[in-house]
Amino acid sequence: MLLTFDLDGVVMKNPFSTGVFPAVTGLIGQASGLSHGEIMKLIIGEAKSRMGLGNMVAAYDWDDIVNLVAGSLGYREPIDVAALVRQHCTPEHIFAYPEVAETLAHLKTTPHPLLVLTNGFRKYQLPVLEALGIAGFFDAIYTPEVNGRAKPEPEFFLEPRVHYPGLHLHIGDTIIHDIWGANEAGAKSIWIYHDLPESIAGLPLKERAEHPMMSSLVAEGIARDLNAAAYPSVTVAGAMPDYVIKTFGELIPLLSLLQMCENRQIDRGSGP
Ligand SMILES: [Mg+2]
Structure with missing residues (x-):
């Protein structure tokens, strides 16, 4: 993946x-x-x-x-x-979110390629990753000035797949850029929302995106966008995430779940 x-x-x-x-x-x-x-x-x-x-x-x-x-x-x-x-890459101005370093360290031991897909130019983002000591966990960094595209343009999401085929999961916090963009590009979208209400966060990972409150959270996410008017074709239905997590560490159980689903599909495909 x-x-x-x-x-x-x-x-x-x-x-x-x-x-x-x-x-x-x-x-x-x-x-x-x-x-x-x-x-x-x-x-x-x-x-x-x-x-x-x-x-x-x-x-x-x-x-x-x-x-x-x-x-x-x-x-x-x-x-x-x-x-x-x-x-300004000093502790007063930058931080890594909780569980990021240990989760990336764990993911690095798996065969999954770990790529950055950011709208920040490399010259602004790489120094921060380096100062936080987490740049080395990523196999590649995709940025607009190099790839000529930015999120939510589907072409930007498709670019890494040329080199890394297979199921594509994108993890982001911005509904239009990350979730709608990933959906439009045919990737599985994972929304990290640190303020996820407990009524949803208390559910198993595979059930959260189906919660009735999700569509209003997504609508609020669209409204929060700096420039939602620039994307008139965005709809709440088109911007619903496939999965929702509250903390970065939840990626590990979520990936296990997805890996299990994928293995089952492979088993079925190769069965008699
Ligand atoms: Mg973001």
Whole structure:
């Protein structure tokens, strides 16, 4: 089974919100007199406008976006966002989610390929993975600037399958990008939702996605998206996950369950 992982909100917290963006708006604010909130509105607005125009790769090019906004506000010095990421790879700004390191260490002992499928450029994501000591668990990292696509575009999900055929499971926290995108690309979607209510989390893994409350949780997930309007074809039915987990460690029992199902299918297929 091929496992592809979203990073932010699943594996790690990146340093953008608490370190990189405050540093950027501090610089631009000195020149422009605008507040952090006012400058962030312009930065996010530029990213959303790129997404709206279908420029999915450029929408995640924070160096380009930040320098464009800075220039428009009269700040002329180049801002090196990737360098700011590296500077802020410190315990105040980044962390790995609970159970990530031990779960990845266990999965590394299995034959399943472990790949990253992230919308963050490699120069922003790899330093964080390295600082957290978990980069080595992954067999490959797929990013928009290298592959020319971004989630939720199905082509981005299909790319790794060229090299890693077989059942594809994608694990992510964002309903539109990770779950709807994986579904559209024919992968099995696994939603990690840390706030999963106990009424669902208390159920066996194979029953959770069928819970009647799931469709409203998925609808809320769609509404939370930064730019849901950029994906008019998303529906709640099309964005329902195949499986739901509350913690990263639940991947291990879930994979055992899926492996059992797959083995049964193989047994049936090779039977008399
Ligand atoms: Mg995410």
